[in-house]
Amino acid sequence: MYTLLKLLKKNARISNAELALLLDTDEKTIEKEIAALEASGVIRGYSAITNDDMIDEDFVTAHVELKVTPRSQSGFDEIAIAVSAYDEVESCWLMSGAYDLAVTITGRNIRDISQFIAQRLASIDGVLSTATHFVLKRYKDNSIVISGEEIDERGFVSP
């Protein structure tokens, strides 16, 4: 199961026939296993990993560190769920360390993002502070190199 997930994470468009070949089993089994992973919610969706710098459209991505006061009943969950509910939020993780929630947001420009943070995120009850970091360049995403392909130094032919 674990290897199957690893292969799908690398390439979600890989065919069942190919997966069966790689994992030394048959297509029916693969089909069943994927269906089970989807049904149980282990697989939440499939998405393309893109180099957005090559897309002709303006956008800005920011990582926002949120410090929050956990609520007496629900702890961090309620705030995290409220943050995640916004379409602008791409990811929202609870972290150990100096801050609590790591939030990724994408907008068209810096003004969009600052407005969103000031008006929406900062105003959520329990949010104590925000620190915003804008992304300058992405080199690797989801285990896939985006910029600066590694060169095979082994040469062409060796015994």
Added chain:
Amino acid sequence: MINYDKILSKAAMDMKPSGIRKFFDIAQNLEGVISLGVGEPDFKTPWRIRKAAISTLEKGKTIYTANSGLLELRQQIAKYFEDTIKTSYCPENEILVTVGGSEAIDLAIRAIVEPGDEVLIVEPCFVCYSPIVALCGGVPVSIETKVENQFKLTADEVKAKITDKTKILILPFPNNPTGAVMRKEDLDEIAKVLKDKDIIVVSDEIYSELTYGGKHYSIAQCDGMKERTIVINGFSKSFAMTGWRLGFMAGPEEILEHVLKIHQYAIMCSPTTSQYAAVEALKHCHNDVEKMVSEYNMRRRYIVDAFNKLGLTCFSPEGAFYVFPSIKVTGLSSKEFCEKLVLEKKVAVVPGDAFGKCGEGFIRVSYAYSLNHLKEALKRIGEFLDENNLINNV
């Protein structure tokens, strides 16, 4: 003007450059070539091993080791042999740490072969055995393995080539280039032939960790064979440590004692930093090896299937990281096929005859590459076959 021909030894001048080398030059001069030609892992040495080496450098551990290698490393190697091939070797006098498996091969041959002695070489095989035998004045005697036997060596083939001049049988399994392995039952048959003869088996087991569908078995494990076997192994392929140049050999003390003298005068000792790194590898990095092996195994299944689908029949190898598909159906020779392929589609593979005459009609394809890389290369090979109408029934 000095006449170098008069200066150089005949043996050196007679040595043929590797068939691989020639092909390398062709690929080198083309733009945009993608290769399936290399004989080394695409993985980097596991970080833990690199870190261990860095740490010994920081501590200034930069002096010679004992000629036969760090005792701690030899002890780890002894443990490795016990764990894997269930054979005990004494770290003090039955194990030698060498500069790659290559040096071990050279030492074994040099310590044993005298002019006129015959050395049985199982082909197709790695390119170095014959030239070294010839350099010692020995006579390389080919034993040709066959695809219909899954490129395994058979007892009859050995028997047929043994004469009273035979001193060594070089046994290169898991095999480069075919990927063939010898299982216990295959080796038992060979052992029966050799058991009462004064012939030493030089068993080159450098790919032993890369054995799929079962564990590697060594001829040293066969009844009566330990005393007539030199086992050669190393870190290059299993731990992805080619550039560290570190191998090892184990065998009877009576042989190793003399092998050690050659090593001592020629090399002194294997690289110290690499030896410390190797201790770390054997102590803590078997998980990394397992991960790499499972990755190779997936690629192996993919590539065997892909070649068979293209119509180039490919025997399913159980070791190393090569497949050896037949290209006889195209009507081209191995060399013609490879040259045409690299010129037209810019895919570099190695002609089978670079590994011995009986490799003619085959190509060696390495799968020490990512799946995506393999797919692109196989797509190009498919186009190449189509565009040249090389396979009628596809």
